[in-house]
Amino acid sequence: MEPIIKVEHLCKSFQTKEGTVDAAKDISFSIEKGDIFGIIGLSGAGKSTLVRCLNLLERPDSGSVRVNGQELLSLSEGQLRKARQSIGMIFQHFNLLMQRNVLDNICFPLEIRGVSRGEARKRAYEYLKTVGMEEKARAYPAQLSGGQKQRVAIARVLANEPQIILCDEATSALDPQTTRSILSLLQQINKDYGITIVVITHEMAVIQQICTHVAVLDHGSLVEHGTVREIFESPKTEAARRLIIGSGSRGVDRMTGRRTIRIVFDGQSSYEPVIGNVTLAFGTPVNIMYAATRDLGGSAAGEMILQLPEDREIGDRMITYLRERKVIVEELDDMPGDELSGETEE
Amino acid sequence: MIREFFNQYGPMLWEGTLDTLYMTLVSTFFGYVLGLPIGIILTVTDQDGIHPNKVVYRVLDIIVNLLRSVPFLILLILVIPLTKAIVGKSYGSSATIVPLVIAAAPFIGRMVESSLKEVDRGVIEAAQSMGAGTFTIIFKVLLAEARTSLLVGVTIVTGTILGYSAMAGTVGGGGLGDIAIRFGYYRYQTDIMIVTIVILVALVQVLQAIGMYISQKLDHRKA
Structure with a gap:
């Protein structure tokens, strides 16, 4: 059709x-x-x-x-x-x-x-x-x-x-x-x-x-x-990321220069307390910068922005751990900055 | 003494008042017959109108400006041949209507244009998005939405034409202006002059009040 x-x-x-x-x-x-x-x-x-x-x-x-x-x-x-x-x-x-x-x-x-x-x-x-x-x-x-x-x-x-x-x-x-x-x-x-x-x-x-x-x-x-x-x-493009990530977590980027990741999980993976498990498994805490649950066309999706420990290797292993549990992980080394804060609609 | 004055001049003043009203109202009416389409065409063909047309807009724009810049007294004399052709004579109240209409039409065109341009662009766009054609937009959106402003325009125009009609008195135009010139100016009868002025002021006030009342009544834009 x-x-x-x-x-x-x-x-x-x-x-x-x-x-x-x-x-x-x-x-x-x-x-x-x-x-x-x-x-x-x-x-x-x-x-x-x-x-x-x-x-x-x-x-x-x-x-x-x-x-x-x-x-x-x-x-x-x-x-x-x-x-x-x-x-x-x-x-x-x-x-x-x-x-x-x-x-x-x-x-x-x-x-x-x-x-x-x-x-x-x-x-x-x-x-x-x-x-x-x-x-x-x-x-x-x-x-x-x-x-x-x-x-x-x-x-x-x-x-x-x-x-x-x-x-x-x-x-x-x-x-x-x-x-x-x-x-x-x-x-x-x-x-x-x-x-x-x-x-x-x-x-x-x-x-x-x-x-x-x-x-x-x-x-x-x-x-x-x-x-x-x-x-x-x-989101694959910078513009999409700016709109999506920006929609909930304005200002996060201005907090630190440490390694930051964004994770998204659907109804399935949110049954498991992933963040708690990460902290337990690696014996190091992660810093939760932003978290929200959103309704995406009827089904729930969770979104978090995390700050990983300074140690690069532990960070890498955490990402692998999360990915194994069907959590979508994205590194935010280039978090959109001031472009967001100045945004107003005509 | 006052009684004597009115016994002597009352009928003349009353007739003058009626003549003035006749000239003013008939000229306003025919002025709008010509001026309303001019205003509509100016609005529609303007650059951001619903049917932009540079040539039509420019030509009309220039004609309107030319006519607007001719002083009324000069126009009055210039159009005497035309007046004679239409009315049959060049003096009296009916004859004054011809130059009054010619002077008023371009002025009315501008008034209408400015009223119609106040209509929110978005409302016109909404009508277009529903599939409205040009005529529907002109009658059901532009004229209907701008009606308060158009009526305020009518009030202003009527007042202006009333003033012009008095001016026509200098060349035998009839009405209160004529009386004021003949008695008040040529014969130094200040009392008649003052009475005509009072009547003119009262007429403007009444017309203004009626116009404003109607336009307020028809305005639904305020909560």
């Missing part, structure tokens, strides 16, 4: 006063129907440009964007408008019509389609119930909180009965608790309606909570992609 989204050799650059900026450099990937696909990158990595190329809000300079087996770049204006109706999009700043109440906001895409007013209102109310906002039908966006606005935006997208929902930093303006509730709503929608979801974010936590697959963007290039577990357990 053909993937629902297939991007090939996509390139896009912008002219700015400082010269040409390559926002997307020869990007290729595909997304299968029903996936929740995350695209992660630091600010300026080209995420927003990439997601805007998936519904041609941004027209790529070259390459191919196939959605539902249809090459978007070869469509006429009218055909593209039609195609966009099955590709919903939600935004960081919600982008609701401020002069319309909640119900009429959801009616808007239906008006575009030419659905009659009565029918539109009926359907809009149904979707409002889906997102749990039926009590606010008559409220205006200015009277809602951020999370409520995003729920309305999601209902508005659902009203078009899309096959794909693109989320452009949809939770970046929300607090962590609201972020979690919006993400679970998206996950629920993915499950109930089988809608493919593409999530753009700079936060690893978002990817971990809902995504099945992830692609890592760095300076306009797609440097790595795979299942969330694969990327989380063994």
Whole structure:
């Protein structure tokens, strides 16, 4: 079966006063129907440009964007408008019509389609119930909180009965608790309606909570992609490591210059108290710099950052010991430094 | 004494007031008939509009600027042939409407353009992502979302046209301006001059209040 989204050799650059900026450099990937696909990158990595190329809000300079087996770049204006109706999009700043109440906001895409007013209102109310906002039908966006606005935006997208929902930093303006509730709503929608979801974010936590697959963007290039577990357990590129390791353990690198390792273990190996056993087996303590358990698409994964003893040989033997017990070990001799501490989102 | 004054001049002042209102409101209406499309086209064809078109934007931009820089009194005289062709005569309140509309349209175009440009780019993008076409975006997003600002614009425009209409009095334009010139200036009847000014001020205040009230009523952007 053909993937629902297939991007090939996509390139896009912008002219700015400082010269040409390559926002997307020869990007290729595909997304299968029903996936929740995350695209992660630091600010300026080209995420927003990439997601805007998936519904041609941004027209790529070259390459191919196939959605539902249809090459978007070869469509006429009218055909593209039609195609966009099955590709919903939600935004960081919600982008609701401020002069319309909640119900009429959801009616808007239906008006575009030419659905009659009565029918539109009926359907809009149904979707409002889906997102749990039926009590606010008559409220205006200015009277809602951020999370409520995003729920309305999601209902508005659902009203078009899309096959794909693109989320452009949809939770970046929300607090962590609201972020979690919006993400679970998206996950629920993915499950109930089988809608493919593409999530753009700079936060690893978002990817971990809902995504099945992830692609890592760095300076306009797609440097790595795979299942969330694969990327989380063994990130191959510097950019991926920076995002993943950085997401939980900022500042660890600044503590010492000693040998540091990152270990990842799944449900299986976490039954055994590995760290305790290492300490007992070698008679030398290791220093736990950071530890966390994360939920990766439904199954737990543990992550720790350890400082090994000064003695190089003991350190090597500890790594071997851990690897024998199916723990993924990675040496962090070049822990990302200041790049992390300065990171903020646009 | 006051009674005597109003017995003598009351009917004339009342008629002048009605003439002024007639000129102002009709000119505002036709000004928008021309100016609203100008403002919309300027917004849509601008560089970051929904249908950028450098040529259309530049041409319209220059025409608007040219018309805006001609002083109203000069315009009033310049368009006399056109006025005669449309209204049949070059004096009186109806005749004043022609230059008023020509002077107001480019000004209105700019007001509309600035109102429409206040609409959040993201909301337009959201409409595009739903498959909305250009006309849907113009009517259901741009004009609908900017309505408060557009109505404030109407209020400002009405006030400005009211002022211009009084100016037209100098060349026999009719209305309160005409009365003020003929009686207050040529015949040194300061009392009439003052009364016309008071009426003009009151008219501006009332129009302003009505405009602001409606635009506030229609604004849902505040919690």
